[in-house]
Amino acid sequence: MGGRGESESYRRLGVSASKDDVHRAVAALGPGLLDRAFCRVNPDVFHGDPDHCVVSHADGAGTKSILAYLAYRLTGEASAFRGIAQDAIVMNLDDLLCVGATSGFVVASIVNRHARRAGDPAILDALVAGTQAFASRMGEFGVRLAVGGGETADVGDVVRTVLVDAVLTTRMERARLIDNDIRPGLAIVALASGGPAARYEDDWNSGIGCNGLTAARHELLGPGVAGLYPEAADDLLEPDLVYRGPFHPTDRLPGTDRTVLDALLSPTRTFAPVVRALLEDARLPVRGLIHITGGGHAKCLRFGRGVRYVVDLGDDVPAVFGAIRSASGRSWMEMAKVFNLGWRMLVLCPPEHAAAVVGVARGFGVEARVAGATELSASGSNELALRVAREFFVLSA
């Protein structure tokens, strides 16, 4: 039962990791076509074809945009916003992979900005260029994205700096849907959120992704940031919480040759080429996909019924998570409920196919490991038995 409840330190930052209230409010919409799928799946509202469905997914870069704003203020360069554009897309794209949608998306982008602070045209140019470059690169790997619409709003009375969101929409055959009805007896393959550049990437990635950035910013970045850039923090936060970390943004992240700011700004890696190859080329029998985002590894508790997920993430955790843990004093269990800890996609398949899944991922230069299996839960509730960095704990639904 150690997994219940939210991290108090996280809640004091004004962020709900579990989003219980959001899930309750959205439940009023009804379940969509599939009760427990990773994304809401809708009937074909475009044409009413019972063999097709429509999925439209919304998400954004969240407060990661503040880091790009800090980089912009520190260097005068807006280029970090290219990665923010990728973050906003991948937070949608990789959720959509989890229902089996692997290509043919239209992308709509929303930029809400404080025009005086973030109205430099170079910022918008970087966001547009980042969107185009990502879509173009994905196209080379068989994942078609049409950059289809967008809105930029000057809302200085609401937004302190800048926010970047996106919506991806697709229409697909219902027969291709993955319902994430996870059963006992499956292997769990974890795909690495960072490491050396994948075949479809240009640079090393810290693995941070796009979740837990409120905590990571305030716990890693320190003296000076709050004073120099008060617009980069909530005015209601108690002063002892604001940018209280040990690092200047340009300090080196221990164990790496990158700065803390660069590591935190690593664009969220997509697994789209890998999942497309698993489903379309190798036609492997993938039974479930779980994108580890808000709520961290506790996310898997939402899928299946009476399933115990037994997962070993290994002894080595990417440097950025080690630094956050050291700076914050959080336990690994608390860390696991917020961060991906280096593994941001779980692929569930029959055990005899696990090695093939690992092989496909590694073929793209994405590290993968057979991280565990699903079992029957003795308690009847979903449970996650997680081992990471030589610690072991159990989270339950």
Add this chain to the structure above:
Amino acid sequence: MGGRGESESYRRLGVSASKDDVHRAVAALGPGLLDRAFCRVNPDVFHGDPDHCVVSHADGAGTKSILAYLAYRLTGEASAFRGIAQDAIVMNLDDLLCVGATSGFVVASIVNRHARRAGDPAILDALVAGTQAFASRMGEFGVRLAVGGGETADVGDVVRTVLVDAVLTTRMERARLIDNDIRPGLAIVALASGGPAARYEDDWNSGIGCNGLTAARHELLGPGVAGLYPEAADDLLEPDLVYRGPFHPTDRLPGTDRTVLDALLSPTRTFAPVVRALLEDARLPVRGLIHITGGGHAKCLRFGRGVRYVVDLGDDVPAVFGAIRSASGRSWMEMAKVFNLGWRMLVLCPPEHAAAVVGVARGFGVEARVAGATELSASGSNELALRVAREFFVLSA
């Protein structure tokens, strides 16, 4: 040439009415399938069918959400957020009408909030209920909307109160597109943005819509608001600009029996049932549709080539706009570049069909008038010759 440049007072509020920089940045994406259509039209990225296209449109309620937040703080009631949900949808839906898309949309919603100030579950419930109620009502009038996805993000380091955005996406036959290639010789029928409830509405509407709300808030609402609710304003605004108007939110709006706050919160009226009936039922030869939003009536300058729009909006302007003008000291010309002034949709058609367009609109209880015509522009550039409230002026592209 009187129409060039932006209102200085508007710019000081941190808002660009013309969005020149945005149009320039987005031009990097290329024109889409139709050079000058109202919304970007994309090839069929879902299925690659050359006879179909995909339109995905993003927009939001902008800073109008601050008014719902003020209502919530003043009364403890979150119900005003139902209208904000409608605002966010209609800002997309009515733009999409202008390319001829009248039904079969999937809606994705994005709520970015400061959890401590706007995390009351009643706010999210009101947004979800408002979205559902609007979609359901539209369905009764043949406009199908599937509420298909959403994201609620706690981003207190970026957002002071709450922001509500939406994306609407549809797939349609290319043959049904309206390209807005406006020519001389067309009649212009204006549809009223407010007035008594239309057949598909429940309440009177001030006509304010969802544009110019930054100006309207600061120029109408006054003493006390800035002091009581500092979170409702940009911290960089000069104090003489912030909530400097004559009215308390609960004061009566002159010429009406509503409060100023209620009038400003009137949900944006949709014209979807009217336009659907024009195109699908009456099959009238509509040559163009112009949704008067950001940039106000200057928006028409973007459509056609060498066209002079001659438009008479009549002598009577809805009370909310009269109050903004009185409080701000703006000219009607400046007002026309920000606000719809009571007429938020222009329908362009051959003159012999104008009376039929008016008839269809009135059949829905939506006031309409033959407001003018398109002519050949002597200058070769697009021009708008606008008469409103007994003043006359010319704006040029």
